Amino acid sequence: MDSENIFLFVPNIIGYFRIVFGLISFYYMPFDYQKASVCYLLSAGLDAFDGYAARALGQSTKFGAILDQITDRCATMALVMVLSVFYPKYMLLFQVLNIVDIASHWIHIWVSIMQGKSSHKFVDPSGNPILRLYYTSRPVLFFMCAGNELFFSMLYLMYFTQGPIIPFIKIGLFKAVFLVSVPIAFVKFLISLLHLVVACINMGIIDVKEREDAKRSSEAKSQ
Numbered sequence: 001m002d003s004e005n006i007f008l009f010v011p012n013i014i015g016y017f018r019i020v021f022g023l024i025s026f027y028y029m030p031f032d033y034q035k036a037s038v039c040y041l042l043s044a045g046l047d048a049f050d051g052y053a054a055r056a057l058g059q060s061t062k063f064g065a066i067l068d069q070i071t072d073r074c075a076t077m078a079l080v081m082v083l084s085v086f087y088p089k090y091m092l093l094f095q096v097l098n099i100v101d102i103a104s105h106w107i108h109i110w111v112s113i114m115q116g117k118s119s120h121k122f123v124d125p126s127g128n129p130i131l132r133l134y135y136t137s138r139p140v141l142f143f144m145c146a147g148n149e150l151f152f153s154m155l156y157l158m159y160f161t162q163g164p165i166i167p168f169i170k171i172g173l174f175k176a177v178f179l180v181s182v183p184i185a186f187v188k189f190l191i192s193l194l195h196l197v198v199a200c201i202n203m204g205i206i207d208v209k210e211r212e213d214a215k216r217s218s219e220a221k222s223q
Contacts, residue, residue: 006061011054015067018043018050022075029082033160037153043075044149069109073102079152086159097189104196111202128198134191144191147184154178 006012025039050068054060080098084091133140154174157163162172169176 006059006063009054009059009061009064010057011050011059012061012064012067014046014050014053015064015071018046018071021046022071022078025075026078029079029156030085033157037157040075040079040153043071047072066109069105073105076101076149076152079156083152083155087155100189100192100196104192104199107199107203108195111199111206114206115202128194130191130194131198144184144188147181148188150177151181151185154181 021039021043025036025043028036028039047068050064054064077098080094084094087094134144135141154177157174158172158178161174163174165172166176
């Protein structure tokens with residue numbers, strides 16, 4: 001039997017389109033916020049379809065899960081890079097936000113693979129209650145991720161325009177959304193820090209277990 005070509009699975013093809021739209025968006029980000037925003041939204045919007053296609057067609061793969069995760073992280077990272085240029089006074093803040101986001105997800109994925117979990121979103125019920133709620137409740141996950149994305153996106157748009165003025169509060173739409181998203185982004189940052197700590201602890205547990213197993217194996221061979 002010929003082996004399946006998982007790289008041509010429908011959800012993975014959707015993932016490739018996400019990358020293409022993302023690259024186009026990155027090109028326009030420094031000087032054309034309208035084209036950049038449209039392409040960025042298309043890339044982000046397709047994220048809702050790849051998971052659905054994977055479940056509906058029975059085409060869930062580890063490659064697809066990693067592709068989805070990497071695309072999300074790289075898109076945010078590229079946007080934050082542009083923000084560091086637009087707002088140089090806050091470059092250190094953007095660097096810290098980026099580092100914690102990347103590091104927490106990277107270590108968490110490695111731990112998930114080592115533990116044989118089928119998805120990076122799998123959470124042991126006996127684990128941290130905050131992370132359990134974050135990953136098992138779709139509304140919570142969507143709310144936090146969307147709020148975090150709005151924080152960076154509104155900062156980007158505000159560099160070019162404040163957006164239409166909201167009459168009863170006399171401020172631009174983009175600024176209003178930004179102000180609402182600030183506390184969400186802050187909580188998301190704290191969750192990422194927690195994510196990082198828990199992942200490191202789980203990695204340590206794996207190390208200890210492997211060392212104990214190796215020690216018992218060595219003792220058994222010496223007897």
